[in-house]
Amino acid sequence: AVVENPVTKKLQEIETVIKAKNYTQAETDLKALMRENPQDQSRIYYALGRVASLSAEGVTDEEARNKRLVDAKLFYENVLRTKNEKTDLALISLSYVALGRIHEFFGESEYAVKIYEAAIKLGNMPDGGYTAAVAARERLLKDDQ
Secondary structure: OOOOOHHHHHHHHHHHHHHOOOHHHHHHHHHHHHHHOHHHHHHHHHHHHHHHHHHHOOOOOHHHHHHHHHHHHHHHHHHHHHOOOOOOHHHHHHHHHHHHHHHHHOOOHHHHHHHHHHHHHOOOOOOOOHHHHHHHHHHHHHHHO
């Protein structure tokens, strides 16, 4: 018998809310999940980062958009801060790529390259960010020439 992880199940339910673009509800649900399951912080922080990033898309008010991106950046940084030996490397890889994209958006290309390189150092793994990190790094290095 397979034991189902309740956090994974709840994250899948919240994914439905995210796909419906109900970002406020998704964030509320994720924060509640965090309070109930502090042992799964990295996965929940990653989901919170995704919600903040997605909610920034299409926002025309520059200040509001930038605040959401800064929130996303903090959530992704928290993934890296709270990781441990059990944290999925793909999640860490994807967090680096997401951070790189945010820094790139803010015009911090040199720093973004370093972040992409951190993702690349983790190696190529199923569902990770390796391919995206390589492409982004190469594009930024080419743009600098």
